[in-house]
Amino acid sequence: MSLHSDARPMGQPPAKRPPIPVKILISGGFGVGKTTTVGALSEIDPLSTEAPMTSASVGIDDAGVASQKTTTTVAMDFGRVTIDESIILYMFGTPGQDRFGFMWNDLADGALGGVVLVDPSRLEDCFVALDYFESIKLPYVVAVNSFAGRPTMTLDQVRHAVNVDPDVPVVAVDARDREQVKAVVLTLLRRILARAKARSQR
Amino acid sequence: MSGYDDYEDEPQESFGRPFLGREIRLESEERFHNTADDTPGGHNRPYLITGGRTGGGAANIGIETLLIYERQVQPDRTWSTEMMMIVRACDRPVACAEVAARIGLPIGVVQVLAGDLVAAGVLQQSASSASLADDVAFIERLIHGVSAL
Ligand SMILES: Nc1nc2c(ncn2[C@@H]2O[C@H](COP(=O)(O)OP(=O)(O)O)[C@@H](O)[C@H]2O)c(=O)[nH]1
Ligand SMILES: [Mg+2]
Numbered sequence: 156m157s158l159h160s161d162a163r164p165m166g167q168p169p170a171k172r173p174p175i176p177v178k179i180l181i182s183g184g185f186g187v188g189k190t191t192t193v194g195a196l197s198e199i200d201p202l203s204t205e206a207p208m209t210s211a212s213v214g215i216d217d218a219g220v221a222s223q224k225t226t227t228t229v230a231m232d233f234g235r236v237t238i239d240e241s242i243i244l245y246m247f248g249t250p251g252q253d254r255f256g257f258m259w260n261d262l263a264d265g266a267l268g269g270v271v272l273v274d275p276s277r278l279e280d281c282f283v284a285l286d287y288f289e290s291i292k293l294p295y296v297v298a299v300n301s302f303a304g305r306p307t308m309t310l311d312q313v314r315h316a317v318n319v320d321p322d323v324p325v326v327a328v329d330a331r332d333r334e335q336v337k338a339v340v341l342t343l344l345r346r347i348l349a350r351a352k353a354r355s356q357r
Numbered sequence: 358m359s360g361y362d363d364y365e366d367e368p369q370e371s372f373g374r375p376f377l378g379r380e381i382r383l384e385s386e387e388r389f390h391n392t393a394d395d396t397p398g399g400h401n402r403p404y405l406i407t408g409g410r411t412g413g414g415a416a417n418i419g420i421e422t423l424l425i426y427e428r429q430v431q432p433d434r435t436w437s438t439e440m441m442m443i444v445r446a447c448d449r450p451v452a453c454a455e456v457a458a459r460i461g462l463p464i465g466v467v468q469v470l471a472g473d474l475v476a477a478g479v480l481q482q483s484a485s486s487a488s489l490a491d492d493v494a495f496i497e498r499l500i501h502g503v504s505a506l
Pocket of ligand 1: 186248302
């Protein structure tokens with residue numbers, strides 16, 4: 156596929172190449188702070204759209220049938236951050252629910268990395284996202300959103316409970332705080348950088 | 358429960374992840390299959406708009422793919438209302454998902470129609486950053502950019 160046709164009229168300037176979009180996924184259970192995280196960094200109010208997804212129920216559903224597949228649409232919200240004249244970052248808040256393993260390939264195709272948000276009082280809500288990111292080898296970080304006034308755990312306790320590799324960063328975040336969200340994204344980008352460096356040395 | 362102390366006595370063991378090891382199947386081609394046949398009424402409309410086609414198809418338009426209308430091609434009477442809406446939303450580089458959200462069409466429909474418009478030379482689409490995941494200079498530029506926000 157060619158993005159630039161050479162057959163343009165004489166005298167017309169070449170079409171400017173569009174910037175490159177960078178996609179990162181912000182995922183975790185319902186109410187964990189995905190939309191808040193996106194909104195904290197986005198230059199626009201988070202937008203929402205329906206994304207088609209294939210889902211498989213895991214375990215036993217009401218009819219006693221395991222792994223029944225359905226097609227559904229899921230509300231997904233996202234925000235935009237212009238990095239410079241040639242890079243635009245899009246953050247997609249993607250739902251994950253405990254009983255459904257969403258087939259996220261549309262969302263994850265071409266994604267650079269992911270943030271898995273964890274609410275310590277509902278740890279298991281993040282398992283779907285962790286499993287999915289691991290299965291597609293997407294670099295990710297775990298961000299623990301300790302809502303004020305609720306029971307909380309140390310980062311080490313969370314790391315232990317969700318059972319991630321020792322090199323996966325586990326950090327704390329208040330999703331409402333722009334600087335903290337920025338720090339989480341930077342942690343993710345540094346992890347992506349480390350992987351890129353390791354690969355380029357092979 | 359009132360805080361961190363409540364957890365002190367709990368055993369330090371993994372809760373276990375029930376899905377670990379479960380095969381995750383990638384089946385993007387099936388995205389729309391059931392809806393067209395199984396759901397009544399309005400759900401079929403997206404298939405009319407796209408002539409029954411689904412997904413980004415040959416043009417490979419992802420949800421984050423940026424689209425821009427370069428104005429070298431004049432609007433044409435043969436363009437559908439939906440195509441006109443897409444073209445109007447692309448007056449600066451804007452992601453497919455953002456176009457969909459702004460004009461209120463499903464992403465899958467915008468992917469198909471934007472693919473047609475790219476093929477017709479009306480819209481330009483961005484490259485994907487997927488191939489840049491291992492590009493050290495690119496990631497460093499990204500880090501620099503986010504630090505400066
Ligand atoms: N105290 C506190 N509240 C938060 C935080 N993040 C999100 N919230 C609130 O939790 C609720 C759910 O957040 P939302 O971003 O909509 O969750 P989502 O379902 O994952 O998108 C909202 O009322 C937020 O204002 C946080 O870090 N601290
Ligand atoms: Mg939300």
